[in-house]
Amino acid sequence: MKINIIRAILILLLIGTFGIIFGFSNQNGEQSAGISTKVTKMFLENSKKYQESNENDKEIIFKRTQKIIRKLAHFSIYTLVGFLLMLLFVTFNQLTNKKRAIISTIIGIIYASSDEIHQKFIAGRSAQITDVYIDTLGVILGILLVVFIIKVYEKAKNYYKQKDNEKVES
Numbered sequence: 772m773k774i775n776i777i778r779a780i781l782i783l784l785l786i787g788t789f790g791i792i793f794g795f796s797n798q799n800g801e802q803s804a805g806i807s808t809k810v811t812k813m814f815l816e817n818s819k820k821y822q823e824s825n826e827n828d829k830e831i832i833f834k835r836t837q838k839i840i841r842k843l844a845h846f847s848i849y850t851l852v853g854f855l856l857m858l859l860f861v862t863f864n865q866l867t868n869k870k871r872a873i874i875s876t877i878i879g880i881i882y883a884s885s886d887e888i889h890q891k892f893i894a895g896r897s898a899q900i901t902d903v904y905i906d907t908l909g910v911i912l913g914i915l916l917v918v919f920i921i922k923v924y925e926k927a928k929n930y931y932k933q934k935d936n937e938k939v940e941s
Contacts, residue, residue: 856879875913
């Protein structure tokens with residue numbers, strides 16, 4: 772019963788995350804650029820180098836920073852997708868970590884691809900294969916984070932189990 776509640780929560784979190792991604796992708800080019808422009812301005816307003824630059828350099832710095840921020844946004848949200856997918860599949864004991872990782876990666880790639888196709892039909896937006904690559908790397912990082920957490924948890928569990936056994940023996 773408890774595992775079903777955990778699965779339901781993870782599925783709801785995934786649906787919510789997919790909804791957020793869909794919402795961002797459903798924005799037209801002007802809306803999307805507006806958000807990334809605001810974030811980039813917030814980031815650069817504290818940069819002394821940017822503030823002291825001439826207008827031409829400011830424009831170059833702004834465009835490069837904005838592109839990096841947009842790609843980091845892709846990477847970050849898909850890291851969450853990979854993390855949640857892997858956590859969900861961890862609840863299925865019959866699957867190995869390798870199978871969990873493969874299934875999570877495939878689902879992540881399918882969603883990232885469908886997201887880019889969706890953007891192709893939105894005014895002022897385009898589909899970019901590089902975004903699918905970035906999204907996939909994010910998914911993989913999310914999966915690796917779960918694998919790392921599992922390894923740390925198992926080592927800690929074994930350590931304390933060993934300590935308990937030593938207490939019983941003495």
